[in-house]
Amino acid sequence: MPASPSVVLHDLTFSWPDGATPIAGVCGAFSRGRTGLVGLNGTGKSTLLRLMAGRLRPTSGTVSVSGTADHLPQHLTLDADATVADLLGVRDVVDAVRAITDGRAHGDELGRAFDVVGDGWDVEERATAELAAAGLPSGDGVLDRPVRNLSGGETVLTAVTGIRLRGADVALLDEPTNNLDGAARERLHELVRTWRGALVVVSHDRDLLELVDEVAELRTGELSTFGGTYSQYEQWLAVQQEAAQSALRDAEQTLRREKRQRIELQERVAHSERQGRKDAANSRYVKAVVNDRRNSAEKAQGARRGQAAGREAAARAAVEVAERAVRDDDGIVVDLPDPHVPASRRLAVLRGTDGREIVLAGPERVALTGPNGVGKTTLLAQLVTGGAEPGHGSGASARALTDRVGYLTQRLDGLDDDASVLDAVRAGAPHVAPGELRRRLARFLVRGDQVDRPVRTMSGGERFRVSLARLLLADPPAQLLVLDEPTNNLDLASTDRLVQALAAYRGGLLVVSHDRAFLGRLGLDARIELSANGVLASA
Structure with missing residues (x-):
């Protein structure tokens, strides 16, 4: 525990009304510096931040915060007139x-x-x-500017600036780099680099995690802390996992040896018992001598059996301990059906303010790039709505040429919060049997009772997987996938699976992302940049 912690957790447990328990008996502490909180999707990171911020009440256990806490949620909920x-x-x-x-x-x-x-x-x-x-507009009347006229990245950066302005003792940021372009990420990084007070940030942004003083990982209900940056933590973890794999191999070898020795002992005992019965039948020895030898042998054999069984049980227990130390995490399995899109099929047309048109045809992969605030999200939404979207836009327009468009929104707001996960996914595949949908959802790591939970109780990562499942399990399958910042809430392992699936997808793909590494792995056919004045150009 840090010598002077900013937050202390003691046997902290939280359960949702439906019985789901993302946080169970967690103990730990956060320092007064900058901490990166990491973990797989669905492990409870966002829930833990909300508990630390006082926005949720623990089912049991305590959260102690030194001073005041301020919280940036993963998804900002704003009134239309904010x-x-x-x-x-x-x-x-x-x-x-x-x-x-x-x-x-x-x-x-x-x-x-x-x-x-x-x-x-x-x-x-x-x-x-x-x-x-923070590099945001700051002229006269800026405080009265409607939030609906801000881009997603500007909204997040403004909210982070607000937390810094209010000056709480402990700041809790949940995925603050979501939706930020390269320049905005640099500005956020500078805010974090010069942060005053304690800071706990949940993020999958490797560059941001290089700015922290320590890394805390929430995994299988336990919180462990490492002093250093994320890359240093990864190096340490790799060494630990190599040692754990070696320990597991040694434990398994010991278990095999103990099993073999137990079997050999059983064979010797069985041979001895057969010989004893043979001697008794042949009256080779005096009966009293035979009985005495048999009793002594049975006692010795029983002792040896007990010792062998004990050694084997200890070896098996050592294997179980070693197995728990070795990480073997599940990852989502994404299988995209073939929508049978011919190479000549026109799927969408984008039109710039200068009159230039760009056509997406066949199974092409195209990235739409540009700074925050130029209207990329507005342009994507037009492919679904068929017309201009209200809000911030550049004047460029887009039109889908197929009615089979799958759209993953930046804010993941396409799900009914009051619906169960199963019902939310069935809305996109009404002809698929519930049992089959449950099987397919399990491949997105949404299993068991999770499918009956209300959507509103899902974490950001879980909500993303449900949104992705609804999109990719649609029946009939989409001919054009439109993805707006698809890696925002996805852990690194799941991002790898998504890249593999999209690489094999035989439909059209139009994606907006500020994740340069993600775009570089998609095998893009083209990159189109949208400028502030609505001009579309090859990037």
């Missing part, structure tokens, strides 16, 4: 300052306004300064 000030968390103070300085507050209302302001008279100046430091 503004930048709301996203920064300073709307009440801004409104109170304005009411006082404009002379609109009187009597009791004036007193309440003074209470709200406290020492925050310079809130607008500090807010715009923090926005500018």
